Amino acid sequence: MATFRLNVNGSQKTVDVDPSTPLLWVLREELKLTGTKYGCGISACGACTVHVGGIATRSCVVPVELVGERPIVTIEAIGNDPVGRAVQNAWIEKDVVQCGYCQSGQIMSAVALLKDTKKPTDKNIEESMGGNLCRCATYVRIREAIKRASQQLG
Amino acid sequence: MLKRTCALFVVVTFVAICVSLSITEAAKSRRENQAAGLAAWDKVYSVLTSPRCINCHTATNYPQQGDDRHRHFANVIRGPEGKGVAGLNCVSCHQERNADSTGVPGGHNWHLAPLSMQWQDLNDRPLSSSAICRAITDRSRNNNMDSAALLKHHTEEQLVLWAWNPGRHPDGSLRTLPPMSHEEFVTATRTWVEAGTPCPKGR
Numbered sequence: 001m002a003t004f005r006l007n008v009n010g011s012q013k014t015v016d017v018d019p020s021t022p023l024l025w026v027l028r029e030e031l032k033l034t035g036t037k038y039g040c041g042i043s044a045c046g047a048c049t050v051h052v053g054g055i056a057t058r059s060c061v062v063p064v065e066l067v068g069e070r071p072i073v074t075i076e077a078i079g080n081d082p083v084g085r086a087v088q089n090a091w092i093e094k095d096v097v098q099c100g101y102c103q104s105g106q107i108m109s110a111v112a113l114l115k116d117t118k119k120p121t122d123k124n125i126e127e128s129m130g131g132n133l134c135r136c137a138t139y140v141r142i143r144e145a146i147k148r149a150s151q152q153l154g
Numbered sequence: 155m156l157k158r159t160c161a162l163f164v165v166v167t168f169v170a171i172c173v174s175l176s177i178t179e180a181a182k183s184r185r186e187n188q189a190a191g192l193a194a195w196d197k198v199y200s201v202l203t204s205p206r207c208i209n210c211h212t213a214t215n216y217p218q219q220g221d222d223r224h225r226h227f228a229n230v231i232r233g234p235e236g237k238g239v240a241g242l243n244c245v246s247c248h249q250e251r252n253a254d255s256t257g258v259p260g261g262h263n264w265h266l267a268p269l270s271m272q273w274q275d276l277n278d279r280p281l282s283s284s285a286i287c288r289a290i291t292d293r294s295r296n297n298n299m300d301s302a303a304l305l306k307h308h309t310e311e312q313l314v315l316w317a318w319n320p321g322r323h324p325d326g327s328l329r330t331l332p333p334m335s336h337e338e339f340v341t342a343t344r345t346w347v348e349a350g351t352p353c354p355k356g357r
Contacts, residue, residue: 020255042324043247044228056241061256066249109241126341128241130229144173 004064008033009077019065023057024048027063028073035075035104039133046132049105050074056112058131058152075104083153084111090149106132110146119150191349195287197334197342198308202273202290203280206317206331210265213272218291221330236266257324261316270295287353288313308343 007014008031011040015030027033027050036059039047043058050059053070078084097103106129113120113128120128125143134142206357209218217226232288238246248264267273273286281289290296290304292336299307309312318336320329346352
């Protein structure tokens with residue numbers, strides 16, 4: 001076990017865990033931030049996506065010991081960000097969600113895309129969101145919502 | 155007079171023989187040097203085309219993984235700078251060092267080699283020895299590296315070094331290594347460089 005000080009959603013958190021523990025389980029089990037989901041556990045589905053140092057990151061494969069001082073943002077706080085808020089509004093407007101399990105990861109990846117590319121093309125969206133799987137196949141509405149958020153952000 | 159002419163003839167003949175022998179020796183030395191350089195290059199090529207190296211020197215829009223060099227899973231693509239795309243960057247998973255507990259390899263600035271340094275064709279077949287040799291000695295394609303810089307790259311570059319410390323698979327087994335030690339690889343590169351980076355003939 002080791003003690004780690006993490007910057008999570010703007011707050012300093014201290015956790016005492018095995019260094020090899022994936023960040024996902026630190027967020028969910030230690031910090032009770034359960035909005036981030038466990039899907040595949042091998043970074044193949046994107047359900048566990050959070051932002052680490054501003055990069056969309058698959059938290060299920062990143063041991064907490066490799067996070068360092070980089071700030072972590074989860075779905076619980078992404079609405080505090082203007083791009084995050086626009087994406088969440090567009091998700092509601094376009095009624096994207098079906099079962100919802102993958103959607104926190106979808107939103108985190110969509111925010112990362114829009115922060116990088118203000119006016120994404122269909123190709124941009126397909127490439128950036130290609131690692132986020134949705135068993136309900138809400139892909140068409142996800143694409144519409146990303147474009148809607150892009151419009152709202154100007 | 156005749157005596158002086160004969161002496162001059164002998165001297166000239168002697169000098170000519172010496173020069174000829176010297177040229178022959180130099181040519182022989184050059185040939186041996188070239189042969190040693192080409193033999194060293196063969197060793198370098200065997201490393202460059204091993205999965206730990208060539209998997210990120212693709213000609214396609216994606217990296218490869220595994221000893222069978224299959225397409226990287228999770229729809230990972232190259233992106234404009236070889237670092238993936240926003241939302242699905244290489245560093246979305248690959249951290250500063252190997253994550254053995256989750257089986258994800260890592261190293262500083264994880265990324266694909268540029269397309270100018272592709273060592274495979276579009277069907278994922280490794281290029282020939284001569285083609286890769288030409289590519290990595292072409293400064294218009296190799297990030298303007300001269301032979302000294304190539305040696306330094308093989309000796310010190312973090313992602314090159316990673317090939318000899320590739321970490322574990324998710325099942326805990328160790329990834330396979332290139333076919334020789336890093337020290338042997340550097341020695342082979344040095345021999346090749348000192349021989350003038352000769353490339354095999356052919357396409």
